[in-house]
Structure formats: structure tokens, C-alpha cells
Amino acid sequence: MLALAPTKMFGKILYVSLLLTNSMAVLSEDRFLARIGWTSSSSQTTNSNAGFQQTYDPQTGYGVQQEVGIKTRLIDLITAVRTLMRIPLIGLNILIIIYKLTLG
Template sequence: MILLGNLLYAANAIIVSILLINAIAILSEDRFLARINLSSTSFDPAFGAGPDTQSVKAKVVNLIASVRMVMRIPLIAINTLIILYELVLG
């Protein structure tokens, strides 16, 4: 019984993480991110600011840009598998 509980807990954690990655991936650069100054095109770090001196805001902008670029194709496959799984075994 404990094993079943651990499996359900792990499955919920995976689903929540996929939902968060989906939420980051669908953020619109023009409509949302530019308004709150988190767009990669509107963000301009200070002169001489290297990777060691980056602010939290710069790291968030880099994280959003990298998730949107790297995870776009894998998310399509993962979401398709989850939808098929829910339709068949739902």
C-alpha cells in the first residue's frame, strides 16, 4: 500500500512539473512578458554585467527564453502522450 502511495505522489509531481513547464512555454513575448519587462528583447542588462553579476531578473529572463526554445518540441510529444494516456485509461 505504501508503494502505491509513493507512485501516486511521484505521478502528481511529474504532472505538476509538466504543467509548470507548459505555462512557461506558452507565455507571449509581446503581450505579457514585454509588459512586465521580462522579455528577452526588452531586457538590457547594465554595461559590464557578466554572468557572475547577473541579477535574479536576468536569470529569470534567461530561464524563460531557454525553456521556450529547448522544450517546445519535447512538450508537444509529452502532452500528446499524456492526452492519449488519459483518453485510454482516464
């Protein structure tokens, strides 16, 4: 009985992560994200020339990296999930549906 607990927990973690990834993938940029100001074009216009505006630190000899905000990182994550994970998510969803229909 104790050996089944980690596999059940792993299965639940897999389902939750799949549902969260699905929820990010189906967010509509026009209908939902644009209303709250979370479009990918707005984050790119503010950071389009960030690489050319780095200041030089004479003590270390390297350019000083500017901090990227959490909002920009979340917008980039949502955009990446929507573009890169669309086709793999279709396959994963089909596999999960077949698994649930056959084995319950």
C-alpha cells in the first residue's frame, strides 16, 4: 500500500500540470489578455532595445543586466506555451483521454 502512494501522487501532479498548461495554452490574447494589458506586443515594445541600453560596470568589466519584471516573465511564459506546446498538448490530451476511457 505504501508503494502505491508515490505513483498516485505523481499521477495527480501530472494531471495538475497538464491542466495548468492547457489553461495557459487556451488563453485568448485578443479576448482576455489584451483587456488586462498582458499582450506579448506590449512587453516587446518596452524591452525591444534593452540589450543595447546596458550600462557598463567598470569594477567587473561586464554590462549591468537590467531586472526583468515578473509580469514580463509571465507574458513570455504564456506566449511560449501558446506557441511551443500547442501540438504536444494535443497529443498528451489524447493519450490521457484514451487512458482514462480504457483504464478509468
